[in-house]
Amino acid sequence: MKIGFIGAGKVGTTLGKCICDYYDKHKSSDGEKISVSGYYSRSIESTSESVHFTKTKIFDNLKTIVCASDILFITTEDSEIPRVWSCIAELEISNKIICHFSGSLSSDVFSKNDIKTGSFISTCSFHPVFAFSDKFSIYKQFNNVTFAAEGDKNACKTVGSIFSAMGHNIISISTENKVRYHAACVFASNFLVSLLHTSEEMLESCGFGQSEALDLIKGLALKNANTYFKSGAAHSLTGPLERADVQTIKKHLDVLSKTEYDEYMALSKGLLGIAREKNPERDYNSVEAILYEDIIILEKGKV
Ligand SMILES: NC(=O)c1ccc[n+]([C@@H]2O[C@H](COP(=O)([O-])OP(=O)(O)OC[C@H]3O[C@@H](n4cnc5c(N)ncnc54)[C@H](OP(=O)(O)O)[C@@H]3O)[C@@H](O)[C@H]2O)c1
Known part of the structure; x- marks a missing residue:
């Protein structure tokens, strides 16, 4: 099974390098040979660098890489994925698997309405929970990474087995929850x-x-x-809010800049729920009054 990379940046080059290194020595779980057909990217410089690094092949147009690959990994910036999709959807892509690695986009970006009638394709997204800080050395640290996967069953199974054989961990996320999942990663x-x-x-x-x-x-x-x-969460929560120490909270608010004040208030609202769950017997009403003061003043203003 041949994998073609569209986008020779940090993610494409790292994944390509790791796949080449592993599948040069191993077969897939069902005994199939996995290899990287090569790269197609916006600039010939990026394409050449990645091809040289992974010892694979240069493609200078989308049609030839699509034709030479069973699986297409689209590793462009998020904003380019729809554009790349609209170009490859016009080509002969029947029976191919198409996958991107964005955290915030789902596989819905590969709309089946765009492809030729009668074509069958299987699509998915696999978000690696990992910071790809550069193109040529981070692959050494790309071990035991979690991928959040969603999309068509067949695509998820095939792409998932490629990465899980390499020692990575695959978790499923529903298409509807993909954006919320990504926002959660931003919090952490x-x-x-x-x-x-x-x-x-x-x-x-x-x-x-x-x-x-x-x-x-x-x-x-x-x-x-x-x-x-x-x-x-409950066990690790300590501090003035957990103790319902209103005087200290007020003193803190007095010495904060506007941005610090806004952050303090927003985060304290999150802590209040944890504190109430931890200490159901404690009275947090006066803390709540401070945190929601703006809303109370606004509401009074309306009356
Ligand atoms: N970086 C991370 O830590 C990280 C983590 C998880 C997921 N991701 C996801 O991985 C994907 C790639 O991110 P990245 O960090 O690897 O980005 P990147 O380093 O900026 O690489 C993007 C590559 O796509 C190429 N490209 C752009 N438009 C293209 C087009 N129309 N046709 C062909 N190639 C095109 C660029 O080409 P040229 O260089 O040739 O101009 C560039 O090499 C994104 O979906 C991102 O959300 C990234």
Whole structure:
């Protein structure tokens, strides 16, 4: 079974390299030979680099790579996937499997209404939960990665077995929940960066040097993350909100910039639910009054 890559960037090159390395020495679970047919990309420079790196073949147009491949991995930027699809949908693609790796798009982007009548294709999306920071070295760390998969059963089974044989973990996500799933990943990765950065900057504004600030937040963040993964949200929750300590919360709000204030309020609303679940006997009404003050004032204004 031959896999053709459309898009010779970080993801396409890393996946291609890992697939070549593994399937040079192994067969698929059902004994089939898996190989990479080659790359087609927007620029010849990117295509040549990836082809040289993976020792595969250059394709200089979509028609030839589609013809030479049983499976097409579309590894362009998200915004280009619909454009690439509209071009390949016009070609002879019957019986091919088509897959992209975007977190936020689903396989619905490959609309079956666009293909020639009578053609049968199977489509899916496989989102690798991994940060591909570069094109030529990150493949060394691409081990035991989780892919969130959705789409047609046949495509998911075939693509899933290619990656699971390589030691990766495949989880299913419904097409309807794909965007929500991706937003959840943003909370756990990107927003965590924002929170740590806010804390670092605030500590520096208190006079700590950068390494002192980083040591301090590293201790707090890692301990909390470990407790969270070991014992869950309720167990890891501590602090003024959990204690319903309104005076301290008010003092915090007084010393925050506008952006810090907004973040503090939004995140505290999330914590309030956890705190109530953890301590059902504790009265959190006065905390709630502070957090939803704006809404209460607005509502009073309306009356
Ligand atoms: N980066 C990550 O950490 C990460 C993680 C999970 C999932 N993903 C997903 O993986 C996909 C690829 O991301 P990436 O980070 O690899 O992007 P990237 O490094 O920017 O690579 C995209 C590649 O697509 C090529 N391309 C763009 N438009 C094209 C077109 N119309 N026809 C053919 N080739 C085209 C570009 O070509 P040229 O170089 O030739 O101009 C570039 O090499 C995206 O769907 C992304 O959401 C990325």
